[in-house]
């Protein structure tokens with residue numbers, strides 16, 4: 001193979017790696033929201049540009065006879081190409097490693113699978129929590145376990161966990177302890193778990209599906225219904241980076257198919273309206289997310305979604321925007337946001353709490369939803385009823 005072809009192939013590999021990596025699941029959001037990871041991405045792009053320059057230099061512009069510049073350009077271009085090939089291998093291997101967990105979960109399938117109490121005024125009783133953040137010292141394991149124990153002993157029909165299960169999804173055994181702990185504390189409780197931005201670090205769809213997809217396959221968005229109650233789960237990690245036309249079309253077609261008098265609750269990791277603070281380091285506002293509000297919430301309003309529940313902020317909050325209620329419950333063990341740093345209260349906020357761990361107790365009745373924010377020790381903190389007719 002001539003040297004020219006070799007270098008063109010090496011350039012193609014490096015450019016393809018950068019494009020593939022950046023378009024990978026959760027990476028664009030990471031670049032936007034976290035300065036330290038944004039810097040890593042810039043290093044990768046700079047390395048790719050240098051590799052292209054060194055490769056071109058060694059083929060076209062260096063003198064015919066060996067010179068220090070030519071040797072240096074060859075060595076650097078080869079080294080960088082090897083680094084990019086290694087990068088593809090490492091990211092793929094880490095994202096696909098699925099060490100076996102002993103725990104067996106009763107994962108709810110999509111479709112008409114929501115357990116309900118058919119002959120009772122209370123149609124369905126659901127527990128919801130988000131952001132447990134397994135595998136990091138700053139999380140509170142004791143309270144996370146207590147939350148799961150109380151949920152298991154309270155007779156719920158199902159439990160939904162809204163993401164940031166692991167601190168970093170790509171580490172090889174990221175989900176072994178979460179699966180074992182879910183199984184140990186929840187027993188046979190029907191469960192569904194969606195991904196958060198931390199789970200999506202990075203390219204972890206397959207891996208997450210292996211542990212939490214009911215058939216071992218990842219579903220980015222899906223519906224679980226039962227007895228006129230419809231739970232729609234969206235794939236929104238950091239913001240609208242994953243808000244594809246396909247996901248929007250799916251949401252609209254699902255909402256159009258649901259009779260207006262039936263109850264609809266939407267779940268996602270990322271919140272829409274929410275109080276919070278400005279991350280001065282990254283230069284981003286971690287509150288009322290403009291893209292989420294502009295692109296997604298008009299659909300909730302149009303189709304009279306009754307309640308939208310999210311995590312992402314490590315706090316508890318209840319908000320209302322016209323006909324749609326919003327709840328944030330990122331309190332399943334991850335380090336709570338510091339209320340003293342909260343510089344912005346959303347105009348849609350009706351109640352919020354910082355420094356708490358807990359879950360939401362959602363009761364679905366024929367004509368209303370009862371939403372109770374529960375402290376980890378089983379104490380109710382805030383109760384609101386939402387008429388659904």
Ligand SMILES: [Fe+2]
Nearest residue numbers: 131164312334
């Ligand atoms: Fe989180």
